[in-house]
Amino acid sequence: MIAAGLSGGYAQQTNAIRAHNAPDVLHVEYQGLPQILLTGGLRDLTADMADLESQYSPAAWRGVRPDGRTWAVPMDLAPMVFYYRKDLFDQHGIALPRTWDEFRTAAARVKQVDPQARICSFPLNDGSFFAGMSWQAGDPWWTAQGDTWAVDITGEGTLRTASYWQSMITDNQVAGVVYGSQDWIAGIHDGKLWGILGASWSVGTLNRSIPKDIGRWAVATMPTWDGKPANGIQGGTAWGISAESKQPEAAMTFLRWLSTNPDVPKIGSAFSTPFPAHLPNRAVARQAYKGGFFLGDPVYDVLDEAAKRVPDWTWGPNALRLFSTISDSFGPVRSGGTTLPDALRKVQQHAVADMRARGLSVREGKSA
Amino acid sequence: MSVLAPERAPVLDEPSAAPAVRTRKKDFAGLVLAAPFLVLLVSTVLVPVLYALYLSLFTERLQGLGFSGPENVFIWLGNYLSVITDKAFHAGLGNVALFAFIHIPSMLIGSLVLALLLDSGVVRLRQMWSLAVFVPYAVPVVIGGLIWAYLYSPTIGPIKNLLGIDPLSDSAVLPSIANIATWQWVGYNMIIFYTALQAVPKEIVEAARADGAGGFRTAWSIKIPVIRPTIFVAVVFTVIGSLQVFTEPMVLRGFTGTVTSTWSPSMYVYEAAFVAGDNGRAAAASVLLAVICAVLSAVVMRFSTRRSSR
Numbered sequence: 287m288i289a290a291g292l293s294g295g296y297a298q299q300t301n302a303i304r305a306h307n308a309p310d311v312l313h314v315e316y317q318g319l320p321q322i323l324l325t326g327g328l329r330d331l332t333a334d335m336a337d338l339e340s341q342y343s344p345a346a347w348r349g350v351r352p353d354g355r356t357w358a359v360p361m362d363l364a365p366m367v368f369y370y371r372k373d374l375f376d377q378h379g380i381a382l383p384r385t386w387d388e389f390r391t392a393a394a395r396v397k398q399v400d401p402q403a404r405i406c407s408f409p410l411n412d413g414s415f416f417a418g419m420s421w422q423a424g425d426p427w428w429t430a431q432g433d434t435w436a437v438d439i440t441g442e443g444t445l446r447t448a449s450y451w452q453s454m455i456t457d458n459q460v461a462g463v464v465y466g467s468q469d470w471i472a473g474i475h476d477g478k479l480w481g482i483l484g485a486s487w488s489v490g491t492l493n494r495s496i497p498k499d500i501g502r503w504a505v506a507t508m509p510t511w512d513g514k515p516a517n518g519i520q521g522g523t524a525w526g527i528s529a530e531s532k533q534p535e536a537a538m539t540f541l542r543w544l545s546t547n548p549d550v551p552k553i554g555s556a557f558s559t560p561f562p563a564h565l566p567n568r569a570v571a572r573q574a575y576k577g578g579f580f581l582g583d584p585v586y587d588v589l590d591e592a593a594k595r596v597p598d599w600t601w602g603p604n605a606l607r608l609f610s611t612i613s614d615s616f617g618p619v620r621s622g623g624t625t626l627p628d629a630l631r632k633v634q635q636h637a638v639a640d641m642r643a644r645g646l647s648v649r650e651g652k653s654a
Numbered sequence: 655m656s657v658l659a660p661e662r663a664p665v666l667d668e669p670s671a672a673p674a675v676r677t678r679k680k681d682f683a684g685l686v687l688a689a690p691f692l693v694l695l696v697s698t699v700l701v702p703v704l705y706a707l708y709l710s711l712f713t714e715r716l717q718g719l720g721f722s723g724p725e726n727v728f729i730w731l732g733n734y735l736s737v738i739t740d741k742a743f744h745a746g747l748g749n750v751a752l753f754a755f756i757h758i759p760s761m762l763i764g765s766l767v768l769a770l771l772l773d774s775g776v777v778r779l780r781q782m783w784s785l786a787v788f789v790p791y792a793v794p795v796v797i798g799g800l801i802w803a804y805l806y807s808p809t810i811g812p813i814k815n816l817l818g819i820d821p822l823s824d825s826a827v828l829p830s831i832a833n834i835a836t837w838q839w840v841g842y843n844m845i846i847f848y849t850a851l852q853a854v855p856k857e858i859v860e861a862a863r864a865d866g867a868g869g870f871r872t873a874w875s876i877k878i879p880v881i882r883p884t885i886f887v888a889v890v891f892t893v894i895g896s897l898q899v900f901t902e903p904m905v906l907r908g909f910t911g912t913v914t915s916t917w918s919p920s921m922y923v924y925e926a927a928f929v930a931g932d933n934g935r936a937a938a939a940s941v942l943l944a945v946i947c948a949v950l951s952a953v954v955m956r957f958s959t960r961r962s963s964r
Contacts, residue, residue: 304933323720323721324716324723325723409911411910433718464909468804468807468810469807469810469909472810478809603720606929607930610929613911613914614914616911617910617911617913619911620824620911621823621824623824644716645716645717646716647717647719
């Protein structure tokens, strides 16, 4: 057993690959896959997986094929969604925001009703969250072009996202507490946070942190920039097979079972809310979902719709490191030491320099 | 860490054969007795150090998209150069320097004053007090860090309300980290100083008192000079500990974005190895950190011997 990816698991896996004693099956999030590929430790699964393409959500299928070869078996998908206190929104006549402009108005209304409350928190120390928010804007940070990475962290869509949230922070319209922290849970408990910018797995967090808040929360797809449906993703799991595995066929059989057998989401539904990347299994999970916690649209309808709206995106070979660079650069934003767009320009420089130093072929700017 | 090797006694030439055999036997016994230590020293210190030195000379070079895997390339001192010229490493050194500037004086003065108070006999319930001050040292650093992180958290902790400043904001987070370390180490050093004070000859203290010295004068002119070597040892350990500070900022990093991933040199090493996956640079940075530690402790030791021999 090893810890979850960003809390040390990737380091342990990478070291195991280096030491030539990696386990047969490796846990990889979509966002970490290209960085793990740099170790050369994963087996090419293109041929083994070819027959399954049509059964997976397109976003997940793209996620395991950063360069057109299949490197992992998709497990689940984590489209971002907006959770909100429907009871409070309704009570104070605040309409569910469908665009980010409406979101700003709704945020101001929440603060007006209760000066201590905020519409949501915008955590600055979570690069993977910010990436998911930028994903929606439709300018991928990386694109594999032939043998070269195009790196574009300061694309128009990303900068628009950054400027928007910078103004929300400057106007004190959003809280700054870290998702899942004690501060955050306290805010949710005390009714000081009326919404959550979360992902499909936040259903589990909500059920765990506030099991008694039945009938208060609802879930909706993310507000959009111009009314055109779009949605980001935060996280999501796949499984790879070690290049040096002595039982690759057995591992493949197991992973195909894990990813596509309908018993798996049935078991998963007993203690969480799985959102499988495998479409037939997603139907099984939807059936098995107990429900009762949320008001409004059924959770799986919203998640399905959110997953459909996900634009193209490729994770780069330095994504995990970039997350910590982002959180380092965003540190002084709250005290006014820098702004989100300025910090992002530094992140772009840092990322390009870092990738070049490692010998990768890099081009700055948008994909041609 | 610096290891002080005891000076070797000069080997005398043995003219007769019989004692030579005895010496060999003695050598053998010494070797057996030293073996457990030697095995551990070699396997847990020397081999890893040599391996780190070896790693620090290589880098994993990729090409193209990088998916064809890395190639290990010998780059001489390239990793050292990139660490030395890295602004993040400079910032880390700056942070620990400031941290040491706050932590070392407050911790040493605090523990010295507490030790002198315990020793002076003005304190009742001496055992209870010394236990109370010592307990933080018995708390694992991660747990201590978490306790403080909750106290520091702006909306659920009391400290923001008490002080009026957010202890996790980018201007206050460094003193907040120093405070955790000071809280943790005051009791430990107090016990060391207190133990040293027990060894101060009673006659000198009584003589000073007979000459009319009060409590403060006795402490300042008699007790502190006598335990000065102990204080210097504590300074050396604290300097090394400060340079290597890791756990406290790492724990707070989960609570605030103001602690960067390379906040201290040790975190820089961690980031390079386990986040960036650049083992060569991590090894070079840790070698540099070890050299800085060795130089600084040598300076402090030199300073202390000069002071004591005066």
